[in-house]
Amino acid sequence: MCDPAKRDDIFDRLKYIPIGSDDVYLTLSGELRTRVNYFSNPQGRKSEHQRxxxxxxxxxxxxxIGEHFRAYGELARGPMDGKNIGSPSGTLSNDLLVQQAFVDGTWQVGQVDVGARVGRQVFIDGSNLLLANRDNNTVQTSLTGVRAWARGSTLRADVFDLYYTTYGNGGIGDDPIDWGRRFSGVTAGIVLPKHLFGGSKLYLDPFVWRLRNREATWGTETAREERIYAGAHLWGEAGPVTIDWTANHQGGSYGSRDLDAWQVLLAGTYRLGKANTAPRLGLHFDYATGEAPMGRAS
Structure with a gap:
């Protein structure tokens, strides 16, 4: 957008606002969404509807600031009204919050792009059934900490150490970092050979994650919980087939009890025709199992 000849939209000018020199500039962004959720018999009990x-x-x-440094800030507001809404959480109703505020730097070392990001950020990686920003909510999930990466043409490695944000319903001052909920780990990425299956674009992302909650509540009990995720995410397309497969083992402990669970999450489609607009047949299959002492499922 620094080239005026390429600006063909009224908002394109907001994507490049120079400050003093060509390589120091602002990009402005925004989103406005309205959504209505209607529930008859909320929580499965015969009662008046909720909207x-x-x-x-x-x-x-x-x-x-130049080629290698940037700073990003994002304010969010999420008002809610309707009927019988009760007391919505801060992710559904929020007067104002700092949803993201981070700085990052990127460099090129040989043929590898490396970088690091520090601050509050929306973080997603790997399978969206294991880790997502909860886009259904008015306010997305954000975490605070550091993320670093190294990415080449066929390999990548991301490491992170983050803490969750606790959302209030009011202004900017009631959304503190929850130092008791920590999420850290490593995610790798491998571009598989394109000649597989007669031509494909497939990616394998193995991962090892650790999720810790110092005060996790299960029923009437509160204890320290630590979960270790070890698995892989295979996704992409091969001819008319798209796949999104995840296998994951979840271990760790809740208080004095061990956690031991497996998850296999399989989704895919088959395109009925050569055009990208052709209809597709899809299949989604999820399998999970868990084991913990005293009959408690993990």
Whole structure:
């Protein structure tokens, strides 16, 4: 967007606002979403219906300082009204919050791009059935900490150490870092050979993650919980077939009890025709098992 000849939209000018020189500039962004959720017999009990009228408003500013450094800030507002909404959580109704505020730097070492990001950020990686930003909510999940990466043409490695944000319903001052909920780990990425299956674009992302909650509640009991995820995510396309497969083992402990569970999450489609607009047949299969002492499922 620094080239005026390429600006063909009224908002393109907001994507490049120079500050003093060509390589120091602002990019502005925003999102406005309205959504209505209607529930008859909420929570499966015969009762008056519930209607949630939610509004999502994001405003972001991206400051680029040269080729290697940037700072990003994002304010979010999520008002909600409707009927019988009760006491919605801070992820569904929030007057104002800092949803993201981070700085990052990127460099090129040989043929490898390396970088690091520090601050509050929306973080997703790997299978969206294991880790997602909860986009259904008015406010997305954000975490605070550090993420670093190294990425080549066929390999990548991401490491992270993050803490969750606890959302209130009011203004900016009631969304503190929850130092008791820590998420850290490593995710790798491998571009598989393109000649597989007669031509494909497939990617394998093995991962090892650790999720710790110092005060996890199960029923009436509160204890320290630590979960270790070890698995892999295979995704991409091969001819008319798309796949999104995840296998994951979940270990760790809850209080004095061990956790031991497996998850196999399989999704895919088959395109009925050569055009990208052709209809597709899809299949989604999930399998999970768990074992813990005293009959408690993990």
């Amino acid at each position: 949630q009228d939610s509004y999502r408003i994001f405003v972001g500013t991206d400051l680029h």
